[in-house]
Amino acid sequence: MTLDQFFPFWKELTPAQQETLTRFVTRRSVKKGTILHNGSEDCVGLFIVEEGQLRAYIVSEEGKEISLYRLLPWDMCLFSASCMMNSIQFDVTVIAEQDSEILHIPTAVYQGMMKESASVANFTNEIMASRFSDVMWLMDQILYKRMDSRLAALLLEESQLSQTSQLKLTHEAAARYLGSAREVITRMLKYFQTEGIVSLSRGGIAITDSEKLAALAKDSIR
Template sequence: MNQKADILNYLTRHFPTLDSHLQEHLSAVGLLKEVAAGTVLMKQGQYIKYTMLVLEGRIKLYREGEDAGEFFMYYLEPGDACAISMVCIASGKSSEVMAKAIEDAVVLMIPVQHMEALMKDYKSWYQFVIESYRRRFEELLMVLDSTVFKSMDERLLNYIREQSRQLQTRELKLTHQEIATDLNSSREVISRLLKKMEQKGMVKLYRNYIAVLTV
């Protein structure tokens, strides 16, 4: 299969709300890109040249503090678009967040010069962008509510549940440090809370993964 056919196959599978004419157009102007786990796709202070649609894998969105600490925002999965890059393109502003592939991924990069015409010429794209904004805003509100109003053990429980749901597995290949970074905590605190969850029969801790039992 050629790249255009590959793109159409991905779009049909993961972006069914985009009409067929739009999918054809995106397959002509978009660039299919494979990225390895750990690749940084967007940096703070960077001016955006492309917006991206996620076709495979997961992309982590987060802010990086002056002390190199991270504030986790949300994940992008197949069928998602990077709403923040769209906002930056529309406003001509540089990015204020980081985007990093946390596993091998495939994304469709759409050059900035096509964005205005897409919004004007394709109703399904306009609706898709608005829905992307809404979903990301709701996710950010959930993160804010969790950070401000919930204890760390509640946040950890919700995090484990959400990771299991998103990845569709009960075996989470996450280190205690990765969880601590996402929850803006320390590895020691997360390890202690996970041990408590294990004692309650909620999870089982192994060297390379966490088995979700009754969460």
């Protein structure tokens, strides 16, 4: 991946800005499990995922994690440079979920370009809006509709009834049962998949971590 491929604003940068960015960007290989950014403790810079997968999450005082979103190839991680903006007052942790290849941009370099170029600032705006949308979706589904627990309870019930962890349940049927929409169920199942709880295939849903599923389902009776 080259910078002019990644950044939609590349052509709008001045030659001097292009040169600065090129000079300060470094490539890093990180092992699965590496914590790239740890809450407010650091402001390590921006990451662009070339290969692999990063996960952003928050941690409660008791050590419980909630995944906020995943960063896949061609995604950029903004909050590892949260000191860039005064108004970011929350802390996420970013971990490599697979062995990953990433590009690193120092905070000051990116921040300088954002101040100079409306294109860079607007690009940053769109990335933040996109993460904001991810978090709002999660909040809506988890906090409000308890869709995570309710879906988990449904999967568990299906599995117990049919005495198998290979469920034939369709997304449509689950949606009908829970009074939701197919798209919502599909998105939540994908979230479960990235959490390692189920594995999705054309034929159906396989439960891969029944303990996690049971823990989620238990909440649905609260």
